[in-house]
Amino acid sequence: MNCQNLVFSRHAIQQMFLRQISKQEVIRVIAYGEVIEEKPDDTPFPSYLILDFVDGQPIHVVFSYDEVNDTGYVVTAYIPNPNLWTDNFRKRK
Structure with a gap:
């Protein structure tokens, strides 16, 4: 996904640090990543x-x-737990 502006939430910054x-x-x-889940009805904007x-x-x-506004918001980032994901981290168990 490409966007003109990218904003990191406070939560995202804290979690990325941890x-x-x-x-x-x-x-x-x-x-460059693969969208594995889409939530078009999320508010205030669709999320992925x-x-x-x-x-x-x-x-x-x-x-x-x-x-x-061509603005992306990073909500959080994490390393997925292999006990919670299947299909090479693409599907939830």
């Missing part, structure tokens, strides 16, 4: 769960997109 996920890694996931593998490690990013 989980040792860099801003560059999150940007890469958003730019995006997966990419960075240096062999899976990373999920919850991303919300304001199409009118």
